[in-house]
Amino acid sequence: GQNIDQPTEMTATEGAIVQINCTYQTSGFNGLFWYQQHAGEAPTFLSYNVLDGLEEKGRFSSFLSRSKGYSYLLLKELQMKDSASYLCAVRDSNYQLIWGAGTKLIIKP
Amino acid sequence: ETGVTQTPRHLVMGMTNKKSLKCEQHLGHNAMYWYKQSAKKPLELMFVYSLEERVENNSVPSRFSPECPNSSHLFLHLHTLQPEDSALYLCASSQDLEGLAGKWDTGELFFGEGSRLTVL
Numbered sequence: 062g063q064n065i066d067q068p069t070e071m072t073a074t075e076g077a078i079v080q081i082n083c084t085y086q087t088s089g090f091n092g093l094f095w096y097q098q099h100a101g102e103a104p105t106f107l108s109y110n111v112l113d114g115l116e117e118k119g120r121f122s123s124f125l126s127r128s129k130g131y132s133y134l135l136l137k138e139l140q141m142k143d144s145a146s147y148l149c150a151v152r153d154s155n156y157q158l159i160w161g162a163g164t165k166l167i168i169k170p
Numbered sequence: 171e172t173g174v175t176q177t178p179r180h181l182v183m184g185m186t187n188k189k190s191l192k193c194e195q196h197l198g199h200n201a202m203y204w205y206k207q208s209a210k211k212p213l214e215l216m217f218v219y220s221l222e223e224r225v226e227n228n229s230v231p232s233r234f235s236p237e238c239p240n241s242s243h244l245f246l247h248l249h250t251l252q253p254e255d256s257a258l259y260l261c262a263s264s265q266d267l268e269g270l271a272g273k274w275d276t277g278e279l280f281f282g283e284g285s286r287l288t289v290l
Contacts, residue, residue, distance in 0.1 A: 069210065094278070103174070103260070103281035148213070158279075160212040 063087045065161035067149050072167045073139055081134045081147050081164045089154020095123055095134045096148040098163070104148055107134070136166075144168045173197065176261050176282035183251065184290050191246040191285045193261030199280070201266045202244040204236060207258040207284070219244065220266055251289045258284040 066084045073079040085093070092111040096104040110116055110125035110132060122135040136143055149161040174195045183189050195202060204216040218226035219238040233255075235247040244261055262279040 065212065096279075096281075101283075103283045104279075105281070106278045109278065150213075158215070162210055162212045 063153060063159045065149055065151060065159055067147075067161040067164045069162070070165045070167065072169060073136075075139055075141060075168055075170050077139050078135065078137050079139060079166065081136070081149075081166065083132045083134070083149035083161055085130050085132075085149075085151045085159070085161075087130075087151050087153045087159055090127060091152040091154065091156055093123075093125055093132050094148075094150045094152070094158070095132075096150065097145050098148060099145045107147075139168050141168050141170070174261055174263055174280050174282035176259075176285050178285055179283065180286045180288075182288045182290065183248070185251060185253075187251075188247070188249040190248065191259055191261075191287075193244040193246075193282055195242055195244075195261075195263040195280070197263055197265075197280060199263040199265045200241055201264045202238060202241070203262040203264075203279070204244065204246050205260040205262060205281075207260055213260070217246075248287075251287075253289050256287055256289045258286050260284045 064086045092109055094109050095107040097107050098104040107121060108116055108123035110123050113125055113127055115122055115124045120137045125132045134147055144167055146163040146165045148163045150158045152158055177192045201220040203218050206214040206216055215228050216230045217236040233250050237245040261282040264277045264279050
């Protein structure tokens with residue numbers, strides 16, 4: 062079966078750095094997405110990786126290793142507004158999106 | 171109006187009621203989706219419409235009935251639901267391109283804020 066694993070919950074301190082991991086086992090691979098979802102709001106697109114390596118976008122970076130079936134989302138200089146759930150999703154060989162259950166990130170002052 | 175809008179935001183219904191969820195996208199996209207989001211579970215794809223034709227139906231019970239009258243509007247008709255159907259129902263849209271071997275290359279998804287459904 063197809064599976065996406067990510068931690069259920071993480072806690073970090075304002076101003077610090079946090080890394081949210083995502084491992085996947087899917088039938089083929091056509092890209093990996095990260096979405097952010099604040100409580101009671103719509104998920105919003107953060108990043109897309111299809112080749113190995115690091116993609117940087119301001120305070121957020123996303124890394125992919127296709128050989129290891131692994132990605133992480135790195136958040137720097139954490140702010141209180143970064144408290145949200147972070148969803149990892151992989152597009153398989155049929156271009157279907159397989160979703161993880163999400164990681165709830167709690168930022169403490 | 172911008173993005174993807176869903177109404178109602180909250181809905182409480184009995185198991186014998188009939189109600190509908192509405193979604194409208196103002197992005198000019200060619201594909202629309204219904205997802206179910208339950209606490210601590212992955213998003214579950216229910217239906218996909220591309221160019222107003224249903225291209226995906228992930229074995230969803232018949233008590234859920236989608237309707238896509240045009241590329242900007244999507245409905246989810248609900249009847250005789252069960253308490254376990256209580257969840258957040260998310261609508262999304264994307265601009266899809268036909269990829270290799272006729273497969274759809276799904277672009278970035280733009281989500282609405284969801285309709286929180288409670289079935290009593």
